[in-house]
Amino acid sequence: MLDRLPLLIGLRYVRAKRRNHFISFISLTSMLGLMLGVAVLILVLSVMNGFDHELRTRILGMVPHAKIESRAGLVEWEALAEELMQRERVIGAAPFVEQQGMFSSAGRNEGAMVNGIHPEWEDRVSIIGRHMQQGSLDDLAPGEWNVVLGSLLARHLGVGVGDRVTLLVPEASITPAGVFPRLKRFTVSGIFSVGADLDANLAYANIEDMQTLARLGDAVGGLRLELDDLFVAASETRAIINQLGTGYRGTDWTFTHGNLFQAIQMEKRMIALLLTVIIAVAAFNIVSTLVMVVTDKHADIAILRTIGATPRSIMGIFMVQGMAIGVIGIAVGVGFGVLLALTISDLIGWVESALGIKFLDAGVYFISDLPSRLHWSDVRDIVAAAFGLTFLSTIYPAWRAARVQPAEVLRYE
Known part of the structure; x- marks a missing residue:
């Protein structure tokens, strides 16, 4: 007791x-x-x-874990993508062309980053295809000059699917009449929403259209890589650059969202x-x-x-x-x-x-x-x-x- x-x-x-x-x-x-x-x-x-x-x-599903670029652009990018896919940590690769610009429609202007993508390759490195509110990435056919906008970007511009927007890029075109900013009209073919700030400042277009706009010829801006572990992005990027040698440069997600x-x-x-x-x-x-x-x-x-x-x-x-x-x-x-x-x-x-x-x-x-x-x-x-x-x-x-x-x-x- x-x-x-x-x-x-x-x-x-x-x-x-x-x-x-x-x-x-x-x-x-x-x-x-x-x-x-x-x-x-x-x-x-x-x-x-x-x-x-x-x-x-969400964010790192849209933002590449790592990017491999070349100062002169990548021409034989498919062979390079297959080579990098042989690495143990790399589970996906896709080409891209990035272009900073400003969209304009009916007097409204919004800055955005336009990514030129290959619709068939993009699912390897991005979740964008799973967050389409309207339209599809397959609508980004070459030569059609279609664009997919983030939901907030489309709302700020006051446009929807089927509307036309003008993209102004920060490069000048020299003509006999003088120097003019480079402009291109796009048709909104889709709208995506990931519920993040990327909805307000990101757009997608076909990579061939963006190659033409950026005057890259057959070259692409670089390759975006998906890794099996995002926390090894920095070390894996350094290892890839060391493997490829001079002429290449690499960045990873810690440069853009690491502080966050x-x-x-x-x-x-x-x-x-x-x-x-x-x-x-x-x-x-x-x-x-x-x-x-x-x-x-x-x-x-x-x-x-x-x-x-x-x-x-x-x-x-x-x-x-x-x-x-x-x-x-x-x-x-x-x-x-x-x-x-x-x-x-x-x-x-x-x-x-x-x-x-x-x-x-x-x-x-x-x-x-x-x-x-x-x-x-x-x-x-x-x-x-x-x-x-x-x-x-x-x-x-x-x-x-x-x-x-x-x-x-x-x-x-």
Whole structure:
């Protein structure tokens, strides 16, 4: 029976109504603090995981993991693509011609990057084909001068499928009449949407049309590569350039979106650290609760000692009580946090629809909706940290309870 004494009495103290209501208030505050800290930490880390996932799948699904270019352009690009595909890390390659320009329609002007692509090769390195709202990449036939626009770019220009847009490129054409900017009329044949900032500044055209516009002849601007692991892009690009020798240059996704990815990782670590402090504060409130309970229960402790309870058993009683408060707060926090993490995207979408507002504008942020991705490993780490902090907060009050001297207490009873 004495072996079960700490558990039984500790749980009894948790359920018992106290004469000192302030102690009950502090206990409730500690429990609510743990619940709130755990729930918010699970939710925030899930949202940060969502941003990380969206960056990898949406942004880096459209942006090449690596690009191999030549100063004079690539003429025998098919042979080079087959050679690079033999590398273990390279799982896809496709030619491209990039041209920065400005689209104009009905007095509206928008800058964009126009990618000349080969429709049959593009699926090897990009997810664009899976995000077409209207039209198809197959409509980008050579000589048709068709273009596929991002949804936000099309909206800003006020155009749809079948409309005509004018592309102005930052190069001049010299004619007998003088120097004129190079212009070309395109027909909008499709619109894509990936829910990211790329929808506002990216367009696709047939690679042969862009070769003609850029006056490259049979050469292409370079090859875009898809790798099996985007985190080896920098080292793999260097290895490829070393293999190809002089005359080639390579870039990878870290040049364009590396800072964004690093910022998300840094923010995730810092937010986790700050919210862990909230859990720590709530856990150490248990110290105050137990210290006051120990003071309130001096007589009970003295009686327990006189009937044979050891100091270790007394410590166990108050450690059980503190851990019980922590377990309840952590359990409720985990349930609430997991529920929010699984439903926050739909909840925010409903609020946006109901209020007619947009929390994330793709023109400002790199995605247009709030993502959430629950990792159970994060939940495990959060629960472990909360339990650890709760356990540490019970040691000092329990130690003080074990040092209570029965003779001194009962002398005045």
